[in-house]
Amino acid sequence: MARLNHANQGGESQNPTQKYIKWKSNDKSFSYYDKAKGEEVKIGLPFKFVFLQHYHTVKGWHDSSNSAIYSNEVYYIGNESMTVRAFKGGEIASGIYKEIKSKVNSSGGSYHRSVYIALEDGSIANLSIKGAVVKEWSDFIDASKNTIDNQWVVVNEAVDQKKGSVSYSTPKFSLGDNLDKKAVSMADDAADKLKVYMDEYFVRGNKEVDEPVTLADDLAF
Secondary structure: OOOOOOOOOOOOOOOOEEEEEEEEOOOOEEEEEEOOOOEEEEEOOOEEEEEEEEEEEEEEEEOOOOEEEEEOOEOOOOOOOEEEEEOOOEEEEEEOHHHHHHHHHHHOEEEEEEEEEEOOOOOEEEEEEEOHHHHHHHHHHHHHOOOHHHEEEEEEEEEEEEEOOEEEEEEEEEEEEEOOHHHHHHHHHHHHHHHHHHHHHHHHOOOOOOOOOOOOOOOOO
């Protein structure tokens, strides 16, 4: 389940997301880029949040144009069209993901899960995950889908992994305490704000976004 659904679409809003968070495999922690400070900010563990909703998207790096790759976000990846672009190289491919995956991958793009969350202070953040972290997240969601709306999600530790000769880490997602009344109210407010924006986003279609910072240790898995 998810706290946010897209029934009764309507309204228009600016993107309420305040932080764009990634998993830093080498550091075994999450981080986000602080535009005001011009630097990467590490988020230490434990890290907890309320799950709002998640979508599918593509991100990566386009060597030919020396720019980042991005796409629109979709909810149903099996039947919603994705348009994948490079910021300086234009459109790479457009269509259902499984039909354009090969071209996207060969161009430097890869599948990402775009997870919207509410932080402890009530602000909305986007958790961008890929590769092995997507599997960890998917397994966690499958196991907790009936209760996740009523509890905190907590990452207390990183798990060491290995693929071939390469070592890396993934976050271990788990359910935390039940949400109290204050947390429920906070999460519902965040979900309402995100819903207004995402409903309008899907009606509007693809939208230009700011070029993200590409992390040097952003492993393919």
